[in-house]
């Protein structure tokens with residue numbers, strides 16, 4: 001089923017347009033607003049997302065920090081949800097269809113990759129670990145001295161709104177802080193730039209395709225090293241991807257699905273969009289260096305504690321890959337992704353290993369629990385408040 005199918009555009013009595021899903025014979029789960037199709041994630045949309053008057057529900061303190069346009073009926077002229085079916089974005093203070101979310105070519109976010117970003121997923125109509133992603137995003141902005149005008153509460157409201165506008169119940173949701181353009185023409189001083197926030201929600205993204213996840217990824221060990229931590233802090237999620245992309249090009253040339261990079265000393269780091277774990281004799285290890293502190297990585301470490309699996313964060317020399325029983329990858333864009341091959345080594349029976357599969361299953365089960373779930377605020381609920 002195409003994610004575009006079944007979206008009909010209608011108007012309510014006030015003349016605002018809204019969309020409603022016309023997917024045949026939808027199953028409803030326990031949350032009244034969520035449609036379930038047989039395909040998931042990435043194929044489902046909110047059953048309906050009616051549009052009302054001023055559809056934000058925020059406390060008075062958060063309202064105070066919010067620009068005037070966000071507090072008023074700005075939305076009314078931007079209410080045709082069907083135009084958002086490929087995704088919704090927030091850029092330069094406006095919500096626009098994803099195809100219209102553009103940047104000036106002089107923005108340092110483009111010319112210098114001078115951004116920090118974060119990605120949270122929405123699964124089954126709920127953000128997963130949203131507050132942890134916002135924490136990491138705030139920390140990254142502070143480390144890079146990026147200060148867009150929106151505060152945390154406003155950013156959170158914008159993320160909700162992007163997803164609600166898109167109508168997606170499974171979504172890849174990005175928040176990006178860009179250095180922006182210098183206010184003083186020709187200035188080379190970062191402090192002269194007008195920092196700004198971009199956010200968007202698009203259909204679900206997997207860093208490794210689903211069929212490859214099922215079969216077990218074939219993971220290439222890149223010949224180029226990861227950029228040193230002292231040069232680019234890997235705990236700040238950033239757009240410096242040249243080393244990761246070089247590894248990926250090499251992997252694809254060699255017929256592999258994806259790649260992991262080691263540092264210049266030969267210690268395992270991470271890959272393009274994911275952390276890496278090695279399993280040996282029932283023990284799970286993830287690198288202590290060269291890596292983002294992934295939220296999925298943390299979820300796996302938490303799950304290991306719950307399941308009684310020994311887990312540690314420690315140096316992993318690439319020679320350990322010759323001994324590994326299993327290797328798996330972790331990412332918001334896909335969860336726990338088992339490997340079946342690492343370099344030219346076949347792991348186990350060339351299929352996902354038992355601990356990887358156990359953790360993968362436990363990871364998705366975690367999405368059922370209330371602890372880390374934040375339901376996306378439907379537009380009509382926001383309007384009612």
Ligand SMILES: Cc1ncc(COP(=O)(O)O)c(C=O)c1O
Nearest residue numbers: 273274275292294295296331332
């Ligand atoms: C370089 C890199 N490492 C690791 C990860 C995994 O982090 P998380 O689990 O928070 O998605 C990502 C996510 O995009 C990433 O870009």
